[in-house]
Amino acid sequence: MKQHEGFVLPDQSLYCLSVVVPAYNEEEVLPELYRRLSAVLSGFCPNYEILFVNDGSRDGTLEVMRNLKTADAHVGYVNLSRNFGKEIAMTAGLDAARGDAVVVIDADLQDPPELIPQLIDGWREGFDVVYARRVSRSGETWLKKATASAFYKTIQRIGPVSIPEDVGDFRLMSRRAVNALKQIRERHRFMKGLFAWIGFSQKAIDYQRDARFAGETKWNYWKLWNFAIEGITSFSIAPLKVSTYLGLFVALLAFLYAIFVIYKTIMFGDPVKGYPSLMAVVLFLGGIQLVGIGLLGEYVGRMFVETKYRPLYLLDEVIPAEAIKLTGTHGNEQPGVVTDLPISQQS
Ligand code: UDP
Ligand code: MG
DSSP states (O other), X not given: OEEETTEEEOSSOOBSEEEEEEESSXXXXXXXXXXXXXXXXXXXXXXXXXXXXEOSOSSTHHHHHHHHHHHOTTEEEEEESSOOOHHHHHHHHHHHOOBSEEEEOOTTSSSOGGGHHHHHHHHHTTOSEXXXXXXXXXXXXXXXXXXXXXXXXXXXXXXXXXXXXXXXXXEEEEHHHHHHHHTOOOSSOOHHHHHHHTOSOEEEEEEEEOOOSSSOOSOOHHXXXXXXXXXXXXXXXXXXXXXXXXXXXXXXXXXXXXXXXXXXXXXXXXXXOOHHHHHHHHHHHHHHHHHHHHHHHHHHHHHHHHHTOOOSOOEEEEEOSSOOOOEETTOOSBTTBOOSOOOOOOO
16 A cells, blocks of 8 residues: 555556546536547446546536536546646546556647557557657647747756657656656656656647637646746756856956956046946846846755645545545544545655
8 A cells, every 4th residue: 555645545556547637617518528539438348447636626616527527437537626726636636546457648638539549559558658649739829839949948958857848748658657757746747857857657649639629728827837837847966057158158258348447448448438338347246146046046946846835736526536544644534535634745
């Protein structure tokens, strides 16, 4: 038995396949997603599991999950205590999933469930991670495509692990890859990086990325920018070095400039001028210093968050696909339902 954020799940896998679906305000899409998922999965094996994660939705998403659960024993859901963001919702789903392999898929049908058989084929060929790679991003703006591409190029260059371009979270992972991922409990979770970090044999399957089926994307450019910073600072300390080299470069320039000024003064004298150049130098250096401090701050801030060692998420309710008994940390009220548990740290 292994413990995950306060609830205990049997370690052995119980399902041939788990599909984890993080969902935030997705009431319009879930029924359609469920329909298409079931159609695909029922052709594959009898005891699959569809595990929805309700990430603190404000609409009827939880109700929809409950209804699907009542109608179909293959469905289970995890209700988080509030909105934690997709990366953490996905982690909660991976923690609770009990399949021999786990597929992570977006709720909005941008990742076609019909691709899952191909992912499964890759897994059967012996790959531990089979990820879907988008060859087109229909329904996305030119600017979004360009910025995404620039981001991947940057992180490719400075990060220690190579993160494949145009790959989202839609993927299949073998049990051991999932178990590896589950060991990473850092709070700042850049999942794309973590997926790459665990290694194992990986395979790409190309597909067309569709536009959202319904509802709205939860990403705006500010969020994407922060996501990019997250990706870079949680996987590379290169930016810290940038400020060092930038500082050296500026100091060198300043030194040469000083020599020039001294030379000029000796040769031509200097009536009190120099105010503009002084301002320019002061402001420039001030700017450089602020950039350096800001960069440091990014990392110090991350240390601050990590050292608090808070649980990654809190669970309101875990309803597994079939009646599997869960043992809570303080004598559970109802079997199969875990409510309001204190979080005991992992051993
Ligand atoms: N999502 C989530 N929590 C959030 C935001 C999003 O669980 O705080 C889910 C969302 O329901 C969807 C997936 O993450 O299933 C991807 O979200 P979205 O479609 O908004 O992102 P995009 O496809 O634009 O990258
Ligand atoms: Mg989407």
